[in-house]
Amino acid sequence: MTTGPSAVELDRRAYRRSRARRSTLGALASTLVFALLAYLTITNAPGWPRVRATFFDLEIARESVRPVLAGLWVNLQVLLIGAALVAVLGLGIALLRTLRGPIFTPLRIVSTIYVDIFRGIPLIVVLYLVGFGVPALRLEGVPTSGFVLGTAAVVLTYSAYVAEVFRAGIESVHPSQVAAARSLGLSHRQTTRLVVLPQAVRTVTPPLLNDFVALQKDVGLISVLTVTDAVRASQIIVGQTFNFTPYVLAGLLFVLLAVPSARLADHFTVRALRRQQGGSR
Amino acid sequence: MTQAVPPERTTSPGSVVLRCENVVKVYGDVPVLHGVDVTVREHEVVALIGASGSGKSTLLRCAGLLETVDDGQIWLDGEDITDPRVDPDQVRRRFGVVFQAYNLFPHMSVVDNITLAPRIVHGIAPAAARDEAMALLERIGLTDKADSYPDKLSGGQQQRAAIARAIAVRPRALLLDEVTSALDPELVGEVLSLVRELATQGLTILMATHEMGFAKQVADTVCFLDQGVILESGPPSQVLGAPVEARTRQFLARIVDAGRL
Numbered sequence: 001m002t003t004g005p006s007a008v009e010l011d012r013r014a015y016r017r018s019r020a021r022r023s024t025l026g027a028l029a030s031t032l033v034f035a036l037l038a039y040l041t042i043t044n045a046p047g048w049p050r051v052r053a054t055f056f057d058l059e060i061a062r063e064s065v066r067p068v069l070a071g072l073w074v075n076l077q078v079l080l081i082g083a084a085l086v087a088v089l090g091l092g093i094a095l096l097r098t099l100r101g102p103i104f105t106p107l108r109i110v111s112t113i114y115v116d117i118f119r120g121i122p123l124i125v126v127l128y129l130v131g132f133g134v135p136a137l138r139l140e141g142v143p144t145s146g147f148v149l150g151t152a153a154v155v156l157t158y159s160a161y162v163a164e165v166f167r168a169g170i171e172s173v174h175p176s177q178v179a180a181a182r183s184l185g186l187s188h189r190q191t192t193r194l195v196v197l198p199q200a201v202r203t204v205t206p207p208l209l210n211d212f213v214a215l216q217k218d219v220g221l222i223s224v225l226t227v228t229d230a231v232r233a234s235q236i237i238v239g240q241t242f243n244f245t246p247y248v249l250a251g252l253l254f255v256l257l258a259v260p261s262a263r264l265a266d267h268f269t270v271r272a273l274r275r276q277q278g279g280s281r
Numbered sequence: 282m283t284q285a286v287p288p289e290r291t292t293s294p295g296s297v298v299l300r301c302e303n304v305v306k307v308y309g310d311v312p313v314l315h316g317v318d319v320t321v322r323e324h325e326v327v328a329l330i331g332a333s334g335s336g337k338s339t340l341l342r343c344a345g346l347l348e349t350v351d352d353g354q355i356w357l358d359g360e361d362i363t364d365p366r367v368d369p370d371q372v373r374r375r376f377g378v379v380f381q382a383y384n385l386f387p388h389m390s391v392v393d394n395i396t397l398a399p400r401i402v403h404g405i406a407p408a409a410a411r412d413e414a415m416a417l418l419e420r421i422g423l424t425d426k427a428d429s430y431p432d433k434l435s436g437g438q439q440q441r442a443a444i445a446r447a448i449a450v451r452p453r454a455l456l457l458d459e460v461t462s463a464l465d466p467e468l469v470g471e472v473l474s475l476v477r478e479l480a481t482q483g484l485t486i487l488m489a490t491h492e493m494g495f496a497k498q499v500a501d502t503v504c505f506l507d508q509g510v511i512l513e514s515g516p517p518s519q520v521l522g523a524p525v526e527a528r529t530r531q532f533l534a535r536i537v538d539a540g541r542l
Binding site: 176177179180181182183184185186187190194195198199202 | 342345347370371373374375376377378380382384385386387388397398401402403446447450
């Protein structure tokens with residue numbers, strides 16, 4: 001039989017299409033109106049000519065692209081090294097916190113205190129304490145470079161967050177999975193490695209990617225340790241020209257860097273949602 | 282406490298594989314098992330019946346060392362497995378456990394589920410483990426699902442895969458915990474016929490079940506559990522056909538009323 005949809009169904013589809021067209025047009029119109037209003041408000045503001053000259057100077061922007069990009073490369077290095085260390089350290093702390101048995105109590109307490117402290121302190125305070133406090137100790141063999149200490153401070157803070165994400169993932173794996181693995185004779189370690197962690201990591205991939213996006217912009221804070229990153233490079237030019245355009249440029253570059261990661265995080269979130277809702281169990 | 286005399290160690294047909302003696306289990310303040318004795322001999326199928334909450338699953342979990350007993354002893358092939366000096370991983374690998382909710386590993390394909398313990402616990406080479414798993418899957422008619430993930434399988438197929446996973450390690454005894462309770466009625470048959478086949482092949486099985494008709498056909502011994510004690514046990518014809526205890530008769534009458542026998 002090759003009969004198409006009935007007349008009733010065709011009518012319903014036509015109605016839905018017309019409704020969809022109307023709401024699309026409405027949304028488009030309201031967006032345009034809002035953009036126009038915002039543009040007019042800003043460009044008619046009394047201080048606009050000054051703001052344009054100080055924040056959106058194309059000439060200065062062109063001159064600062066090279067140093068700011070060179071600084072961004074430093075940020076990127078801190079980001080990639082930091083993210084790798086955070087993943088390892090965060091997972092390690094999460095595993096310590098899930099250990100059972102009285103022998104592990106000290107480790108569990110230490111990791112809990114660690115997480116409590118570093119989730120509580122503002123990152124900038126950690127940067128100052130590590131970046132200026134550690135070199136002041138004048139210990140033999142301890143690095144004093146702002147790059148290394150800044151990365152260390154970022155890793156210390158983010159590991160605490162990521163440990164909590166991993167722990168939530170580990171706890172979300174149903175105990176029946178552990179029972180099934182143990183009943184087959186797998187040890188506690190084998191069960192964790194082969195059954196619990198693979199499922200936990202899958203669950204927490206979207207929130208982890210979100211933390212990665214957050215880390216991406218927070219690496220700009222290492223500029224307070226006089227590391228010549230994108231923010232610091234902009235600051236230097238601002239100090240010479242008294243023009244804030246390099247900050248706008250650095251901000252734009254950070255946004256461009258974050259967009260792919262953010263899209264990736266969205267993609268994984270949607271996929272995880274679909275998997276959860278699609279499952280029949 | 283004085284050590285009871287362990288049962289004989291030999292494994293000739295008819296010898297004792299699993300023996301529970303005076304097993305007690307308490308959850309918080311709630312006593313679940315009040316001193317249960319069950320003996321499962323080689324090639325024998327023992328069915329535990331009783332209402333929900335009577336302690337059937339708890340007894341299986343205690344036997345499989347997924348729970349610690351609060352008193353009493355359990356022997357596997359003459360070894361007291363409730364002794365804390367015994368390595369529980371060594372004991373668990375000698376059992377095959379099948380759960381009510383299948384508990385397949387969702388991040389592994391069916392064949393990986395089956396070969397996990399042979400590879401990791403029993404040190405069998407991956408290729409050999411896979412060959413054996415494929416042979417098992419052929420027996421249970423799931424060859425085409427070998428590389429599928431569990432969520433692509435029906436409940437009955439998942440449970441059959443879970444049974445394959447449990448027998449892939451050639452266990453001394455199979456512990457089946459209401460393996461059909463989570464299944465749609467039309468899928469119960471395929472799982473029961475697989476269990477029946479395993480029983481015919483001589484596997485030693487201790488199972489908790491609500492399928493009285495099945496227990497009658499397959500079990501050598503039926504134990505009726507009520508509030509943590511075994512009220513009555515014996516051949517199915519006696520326990521299910523001519524029960525002595527009033528509670529057993531009451532329980533069976535309710536099952537008959539529900540159309541399950």
